[in-house]
Amino acid sequence: MSLEELLAELRDLGGNLSLGAGGKLNLDIPVGVLTEELKEYLRFYKDDLVELLTPKAVDESLSSWEEDSVLPGSFKFSPPRRSHDLKVVLLTGATGFLGKYLLFELLSQTKCHVYCLVRSGGGDSPLDRLITGLKEEKLWQEEFARRVKVIESDLSQSRLGLTTPEYESLAEEIDLILHNGARVHHGLPYHSLRATNVIGTQQLLEVAAAQGKPFHYVSSLSVLPAMTSAGGERFLEMDSVEETPAPKGGYNLTKWVGERLMEQAAEKGGEIVVYRPGPISGHSETGTYNEEDFLIRLVQGYAAIGLAPEGETALDVLPVDYVAKVIIWLAMRNSLRSKTLRRYHLLHPEPVSSELLFEACARAGVAIERVPYSQWHDQLSRIVQKEERDHPLYAIAGLFSSREEEGVVNDDFSLEIPYDDQAAQAALKEAPFKRSKLDGALFDRYLEAMKLKGGILE
Known part of the structure; x- marks a missing residue:
């Protein structure tokens, strides 16, 4: 059960969450309806719930991202210890949306054994x-x-929550680390995501460094300037994030810091590969989607209020099954090289207009009126002001600003994307799978999947 599903379940049962003195989490709910399973999920998501209910304030005593983006001077990679045959891969984030498909591809494309670091909680x-x-x-x-x-x-947690013997044996047994795990929440500040996304990454680098094991890091294209703000600039896969301004948003910033750590680890002798996927959409055939996905939330939000802003946006989404195939294909073919840091941009090189998505909505019977951006943003502001936390748009509202504030206009719509992916495309020439085409049929599958799951109503 996701956090959003838990909130929806509590709301349906007549529950009301609040914070008491000292940050105590209070739940006002009718007697007899709170099951043991829900109690277990409340304990599991306690920190997230407190964070959502706590007024946001800047704590200047917290370690800054500038400090976090520098590896200790004593950090160094041991000489590589490996055979020519990968036998054990350590995978993080295997219970997440992309992580499930990465695990499936590791088990399908290779004969490796896979160690999965998984957090406890939720009853099971x-x-x-x-x-x-x-x-x-x-x-x-x-x-x-x-x-x-x-x-x-x-x-x-310190030492990844493992005992000292477990921690040391882990470094000895594995042949490669594929670090995909992260706490994904676009509404939380950097310091709320730091422990998992940054400190966790640092600790995994230490595991790799102890025995000289290859480290593959799943980052995000969001570490680079957005398409709308790139101007005429083009970002190459070889470009360091140090050359670009740190991104806005806590999650994006944790990934930026993570990449700075990767760059320094490579300078200190590590074999490092970084994957920068762009927007990841649902499965190309089944339409199965991630409920936390930005595009999914946006479509659900449009449908919920019956409004969407006028204008076109370039959509360059890649289906999750294809992204997982690509990462594992590249990982297996990069794992026996001793070159320096390598980066791959994973995005659709042939983006399409967002009009295809709205046409799919119309075919699915989802009525959405196109209105001026200012009118749509006013509606979004009301959702935030009323604290409609279960609304699809609430969690991503912070990613939008009034165009009066940012000076954003969409008159110069273009399908050209500023991210180069030549290294990825060259490496994928011999791949036994093909990229899905972005067309109306794909968006139809996504809309049908959302309707079947109750994600949108006609």
Whole structure:
């Protein structure tokens, strides 16, 4: 159960969450309706709920992102210790949307055993949660069981929440780290995401450095300036994030800091590969989607209020199944090289107009009126002012500003994207799979999946 699903369940049961003295989490709910399962999820998401209910304030005593983006002077990679055959891959974030598909591709494309670091909580064991998640996506195969090892862990804790013997044996047994795990929340500030997204990354780098193991980091194109603000500039895969301004938004900033750590780790002898995926959409065939995805929330929000801003936007989404195939394909072919830092931009090189998405909405019977941006933004502001936390747009409202504030206009619509992906395309020439086409049929599948799941109503 996701955090949003928990909030919706509590709302349907007549529950009301609030913060009491000292930051105590209070729940006012009718007697007899709170099940043991819901109590377990409340304990699991306690920190997230407190964060959502706490008025945001800047704590100047917190470690700054500038300090976090520098590895200790004593950090160094040991000489590589590996054979020519990868046997064990350490994967983080395997219970997340992309992570499930990465695990599936690792087990399908390779003969490797996969160690998965999984956080405890939610009532089920980490192994049960992992298997249930893959079954929900129709990815689980019983023969996978003998090659998957789940290790109860927490990226936000010292030594990843492991005992000293567990921590040391982990570094000895694995042959490669694929770090995909992160706390994803576009509405939270940097310091709220720092422990998992930055400190966790630092600790995993230390695991890799101890035995000279390759480190593959799933970052995001959001570490670079957005398409709307890039102007005529083009960003190459070889470009360092140090050459670009730190991005806005806590989550994006944690990824930017993570990339700075990767660059320094490579300078200190590490074999580092960075993947920068752009927007990740649902499955190309089933339409299965991530409920936390920005585009999904946006469409659900448009449908909920029946309004969307006028104008066109370039959509360069890549289906999750394709992104996972690409990352594992590249990882397996980069794992036996001793070159320096390599980066890959993963995006659709042939973006389409957002009009295709609105046409799909119309075919699905979802009525959305196109209005001036200012009118739509006023409606968004009211959602925030009323604290409609269960509204699809609430969690992403902070990513939008009034165009009067930013001077944003959309008169110069273009399908040209400023991110170069020549290295990725060159490496994928021999890949046995093809990229999905962005067309009306794909968006139709996404709309149908949302309707079936109750994500949107006609």
